Amino acid sequence: xxxxxRNHTRLGTILRINDEGSAAEAAYREALRLDPRNTDAIAGxxxxxxxxxxxxxxxxxxxxxxxxxxxxxxxMLSWTRVLSGLGQHEQLVRDxxxxxxxxxxxxxxxxxxxxxxxxxxxxxxxxxxxxxAWTTANTPFRGRWNDTLHAERxxxxxxxxxxxxxxxxxxxxxxxxxxxxMFRSGTTLLEQVLAAHPNVHAVGESPALPAIIRSLPGSYPxxxxxxxxxxxxxxxxxxxxxxxxGAGTSSHVTDKLPMNYMNIGFIDRILPDARILHCxxxxxxVCLSCYSNQMTSNLAFTSNLESMGRTYSxxxxxxxxxxAAGYEMLEVVYEELVSDPEPQARRIVEWVGLDxxxxxxxxxxxARIAQxxxxxxxxxxMHTRSIHRSRAYWDHLAPLRAALGDLTPERGx
Numbered sequence: 001x002x003x004x005x006r007n008h009t010r011l012g013t014i015l016r017i018n019d020e021g022s023a024a025e026a027a028y029r030e031a032l033r034l035d036p037r038n039t040d041a042i043a044g045x046x047x048x049x050x051x052x053x054x055x056x057x058x059x060x061x062x063x064x065x066x067x068x069x070x071x072x073x074x075x076m077l078s079w080t081r082v083l084s085g086l087g088q089h090e091q092l093v094r095d096x097x098x099x100x101x102x103x104x105x106x107x108x109x110x111x112x113x114x115x116x117x118x119x120x121x122x123x124x125x126x127x128x129x130x131x132x133a134w135t136t137a138n139t140p141f142r143g144r145w146n147d148t149l150h151a152e153r154x155x156x157x158x159x160x161x162x163x164x165x166x167x168x169x170x171x172x173x174x175x176x177x178x179x180x181x182m183f184r185s186g187t188t189l190l191e192q193v194l195a196a197h198p199n200v201h202a203v204g205e206s207p208a209l210p211a212i213i214r215s216l217p218g219s220y221p222x223x224x225x226x227x228x229x230x231x232x233x234x235x236x237x238x239x240x241x242x243x244x245x246g247a248g249t250s251s252h253v254t255d256k257l258p259m260n261y262m263n264i265g266f267i268d269r270i271l272p273d274a275r276i277l278h279c280x281x282x283x284x285x286v287c288l289s290c291y292s293n294q295m296t297s298n299l300a301f302t303s304n305l306e307s308m309g310r311t312y313s314x315x316x317x318x319x320x321x322x323x324a325a326g327y328e329m330l331e332v333v334y335e336e337l338v339s340d341p342e343p344q345a346r347r348i349v350e351w352v353g354l355d356x357x358x359x360x361x362x363x364x365x366x367a368r369i370a371q372x373x374x375x376x377x378x379x380x381x382m383h384t385r386s387i388h389r390s391r392a393y394w395d396h397l398a399p400l401r402a403a404l405g406d407l408t409p410e411r412g413x
Contacts, residue, residue, distance in 0.1 A: 005035035043078040089120040108140035144300035160221040161265025180261035181279035184289035186334035196363040201247035208242040236270035276329035284390035309403025
């Protein structure tokens with residue numbers, strides 16, 4: 001029975017990640033029928049409930065596990081997510097610290113919870129404590145990023161795509177929309193706005209384009225130089241087949257993998273009719289947001305303020321290159337989008353080739369669950385509370401400001 005329960009739990013997690021909340025709930029409930037003590041199923045079901053606005057049910061489900069002396073990490077993360085959504089930040093900090101003291105978990109294992117604690121302390125205005133929690137959470141992951149190699153790769157991309165090159169023919173059918181930019185720059189928010197449009201299918205952070213790039217013989221980007229028009233066309237078709245599965249009658253499909261900002265030249269060659277939206281946000285705000293949230297292991301630069309600043313500078317250098325070389329894209333400034341939502345949203349919808357639809361302003365009521373660190377924010381109407389959030393940490397961010405150099409904004413701007 002426990003083995004079968006684990007299989008249903010894994011199925012529930014896959015379904016939840018793919019925005020199939022009802023099916024995920026059924027799978028988790030079946031897992032708990034087979035093994036009522038399966039804490040991963042308890043936590044997964046609580047996450048589904050919380051995403052569905054059923055916080056009270058989620059808390060009642062989690063409470064017996066949380067109050068036990070041997071509660072594992074997963075239910076505790078679900079518990080603190082519910083508390084965060086309810087604005088119960090004091091209790092979140094208290095419960096999380098009690099759990100860490102009791103469990104004796106290492107800072108690496110407890111990192112997801114430490115990030116949650118830091119963000120709760122930030123909401124309470126306890127900035128020094130918040131920054132200490134984030135730094136403790138980030139410390140085990142430092143040293144896993146090579147700034148020099150990243151800069152050299154940026155050099156190679158700029159040299160390879162010095163100007164617009166040969167392209168494949170325009171693709172028939174669905175129009176791809178790439179949402180790119182630095183992580184935590186508003187890409188999830190922008191995708192949710194577009195995904196609310198009835199003619200848009202959102203695929204989230206699709207692995208399709210990086211997988212196609214990895215499949216090419218040789219080293220990127222030099223291995224794209226000699227590709228013939230027919231091969232470029234085939235690669236474009238391959239990409240569209242992957243991202244349009246499940247699109248139904250939608251005319252447009254969004255791919256919001258932020259790091260595709262490094263692939264704009266290649267995108268132009270295999271998908272010349274693609275629409276590219278570049279999300280830009282205040283450098284200190286976007287870097288602090290990366291530092292204060294747990295990112296995936298291949299984004300280790302976010303765990304070190306100096307590397308964060310240097311990587312951001314390389315990102316801006318590459319974006320400046322795309323613009324100077326004539327690659328067409330629309331820049332979406334996060335601060336302008338949240339301060340003046342409807343005019344900005346109308347501009348974006350028109351630019352990607354769609355008629356305006358009022359549902360775009362009700363994106364936060366969508367049943368779609370964004371599986372990124374921004375998932376809690378995009379379930380709310382747009383707000384300006386995150387603008388200049390970094391200024392409360394000005395002194396703490398001295399290493400970041402030094403690495404950003406001339407890109408550092410004024411303290412009061």
